[in-house]
Amino acid sequence: MKIPTIVIHSDPEDVVATELRDVEGVSVIHLDELTQSWCVQEAEIIEPVVETSIPNMWSAYIINRVFDLSCTEIGKRLRAFGLHENWAHTALGSVLSRAHALAHGIGPRGVSRSLLPLNVQWKLLSERVPGIKTPRFAFGFGHRMPDISHLDKFVQKSVWSYFRWDGDSDVAEGEQQWHPFFVEQPQGIPIICSYHGDVFALSFPRGRPKADLGTFPALIHACRELFDSRMGEILVYQEDEILTFCACSPYMAGIGELGEREQLLLQGVPSS
């Protein structure tokens, strides 16, 4: 029997929240609902007061999709008092501490293991999974441009953008000149592996290569552990027999395209 599941999301248009909103046994809460009674004061620790209307977290499976506070009410209140964002994540962590399991790590990007920069993902994964390739890259320091002479067919990318590989369109204002990041475009055919728990589905945005399905469980296992994500999308490119790991994303941006999305999201819920 699957255990009660609660989705907590910070993006009003979150794809997983949208998909599971009307599903029995699943509660969906926006972060602003959860945090509306939280006591936020200047130079004080946030007290996470939880209203009785909020579903009980005790022993539930929480799909915590709080990836960015900037557009949330709690984010605005933090900024008004000059409070560090970590205090909100700490308060959230204390609320979620009674849960049976969480889908993701807690914390801002770069600190939460679910939201690591691309080059850190590549380093960690290539150390864990033998034989897998990762893209070659160059990473500048501050305003200093890196040496890109060793790169072939490269693009400037955002180090935070997991799934966009079509040139420089994902480079945010300010990132162009600040810690500039250049990556060789991976060769071969892209494969997206969407997973939740042990369940996974593959999709092929540019045609189907002869994929060896046997390699994916080990890759999923590594991503779950390294990136603290029970749910995610892995982008790899296959060329001949070699896989190039490009990213593991918690955003599930491609789930809307996936026919078996609801089964994937529900079957991956842990059993009691």
Added chain:
Amino acid sequence: MRTSIEEIRRAIEDPRRTVDVCSVLLDAWFEVTPRRLGEALSKFRAEKLENHECVEKFERTFKSLDPAARRRLLGSPWVSGFMDDPDGVSHEDPDGRPVSTIEALHLAARAECPISPNHEETGGLHHRKGVESPLGEWVVRQRDFGFEKVERAKVGGVIALDVDSGLARRNEPESGTFCNPFMSISPEEHLVIQEKLEAAMELVDNATPHLGLLIRIFTRRVFVRKSIQLGDQVSPLNLGSEYRPIHVGCIRILNVHRPEMTVDLCAEAILHESVHSYLSAYEEVHGKFMSGAIRVRPVSPWSGNFIPNHSLAHAVFVYYAIHQLLGRLAGFGGEIGEEAGRRMKRRLMHVAGGFFIERKISTLFVLESPASLQLMAVVDEIQEEIRAQYSPKVPREMLESVA
């Protein structure tokens, strides 16, 4: 004698340990530095025939110095500047001509020689290159009547305030402070800067006297760089500070003349950079904390910025010290003024916030080879210690990794 990384932490936290740890470390540093300078000079001499003469001239001068003068020279930025870049340029002389690091080192040694700066031969040298004491406490300036030895102002009794030397004017594109073009500081602004830094040291001395001592042991000169005028718009980048081991014992602070650079911010900046100097001294003696490679970098839990692994290790100790200072100051209540008190509480919560992450800080490092277990243990102990201070309000349960 060996200083452990645990002792480095204890000296920041326990006033009873500060003197012992700092003096043992400084003595060890003064044992290591002449050896390293000797090695750097030998290597430099072996590179080119024309290097022989300048090394020999320097060594002759060095041998004529008494032990105290040698110590002043060894603790100066001229030695570290030469070792960092033996073939490089130290700074520009008053006429805008580049002075090489070996030449600057020799000039600093000459400045310690027991002859008057007005001596004919030395005076000529001073005239051409400008001469100042190795630690920057005095400088020889040309006047109508000849040369005059001018004492620089001191902060906290011992730290030379330098706003105009060749080093203080350096342009360094990769630096956060010296990338800004040099602007000259008026006598009125100099007075404001001096009073503010003096008040900042008093603040540290009153709140955490042991950290005031640590500052005085590891900081010998403060460069103040003006990069914006009083009427210019100010951004947080204009209120920065920096420590670069290439200029040992010298800290850099930007735009102290501006009202936004408050006394409490100056106190934080002085302590921040002095702890870097303290940690660098430890690394000089016992080896680097970790590689300075920057290809893959962790994210600072304080700023969200990409920083080298090595800087993250430093940051933990730096914010540990600043948390002590701000914690005491915030407890002073009305004594420091309501507005300053509010500011410091905000800063205190920001500094503490960096320690409040789901992960142990030791797991943030992204290294090619494993870091020292002792260092990682101390980093995590510091995090736990800070967290424990807030524990009555924050539930202690840590979530287990569930993936």
